[in-house]
Amino acid sequence: KQEVTQIPAALSVPEGENLVLNCSFTDSAIYNLQWFRQDPGKGLTSLLLIQSSQREQTSGRLNASLDKSSGRSTLYIAASQPGDSATYLCAVDSNYQLIWGAGTKLIIKP
Amino acid sequence: EAEVAQSPRYKITEKSQAVAFWCDPISGHATLYWYRQILGQGPELLVQFQDESVVDDSQLPKDRFSAERLKGVDSTLKIQPAELGDSAMYLCASRLAGGTGELFFGEGSRLTVL
Numbered sequence: 001k002q003e004v005t006q007i008p009a010a011l012s013v014p015e016g017e018n019l020v021l022n023c024s025f026t027d028s029a030i031y032n033l034q035w036f037r038q039d040p041g042k043g044l045t046s047l048l049l050i051q052s053s054q055r056e057q058t059s060g061r062l063n064a065s066l067d068k069s070s071g072r073s074t075l076y077i078a079a080s081q082p083g084d085s086a087t088y089l090c091a092v093d094s095n096y097q098l099i100w101g102a103g104t105k106l107i108i109k110p
Numbered sequence: 111e112a113e114v115a116q117s118p119r120y121k122i123t124e125k126s127q128a129v130a131f132w133c134d135p136i137s138g139h140a141t142l143y144w145y146r147q148i149l150g151q152g153p154e155l156l157v158q159f160q161d162e163s164v165v166d167d168s169q170l171p172k173d174r175f176s177a178e179r180l181k182g183v184d185s186t187l188k189i190q191p192a193e194l195g196d197s198a199m200y201l202c203a204s205r206l207a208g209g210t211g212e213l214f215f216g217e218g219s220r221l222t223v224l
Contacts, residue, residue: 036215041199043216044153046212046214089153102151103151
């Protein structure tokens with residue numbers, strides 16, 4: 001059974017720092033992995049989708065990597081800004097089911 | 111820009127009352143999901159549609175929850191009767207047929223049961 005874990009549950013860093021968020025999964029047989037951002041009281045916004053055949057995807061200051069063999073994905077945020085404060089969730093598409101992590105709450109201090 | 115539409119954004123109701131949520135997915139998206147999210151947790155799947163057919167409703171509390179997507183486009187999720195424990199965010203999401211592409215969410219419907 002696929003399980004997805006995001007550690008840490010919360011992270012607070014000063015503005016301007018580069019940071020990495022982690023997403024681990026137990027079964028390497030995945031179709032893709034997607035990273036989302038969620039602001040308080042709002043829906044989820046898709047950030048990056050990595051297909052199983054890809055190693056990484058980039059969008060602006062965001063870079064997501066995927067290593068299926070080790071069951072890990074990382075979301076790298078460069079030059080963090082207070083507006084990046086949100087909860088970041090990853091979801092693994094496995095056997096036509098989406099398995100979700102509980103998210104990492106990120107706070108960027110001005 | 112195409113988006114998933116949901117209404118209402120907020121709903122306050124008393125327990126034992128009926129409540130309904132509506133979702134209009136992105137045009138052309140055959141796969142539609144309803145999720146429930148408790149604060150601090152990841153989304154929990156309630157029901158998945160492929161066109162008008164239910165693909166997965168194994169986690170839907172069928173004694174009180176129902177969902178339909180009659181014409182394979184918009185969808186309604188109903189709760190009757192509402193219970194205190196139903197207070198949560200109800201999220202609708204859609205993606206293209208095949209079910210492995212990028213997933214797009216609506217803004218959600220926040221339910222408070224008093």
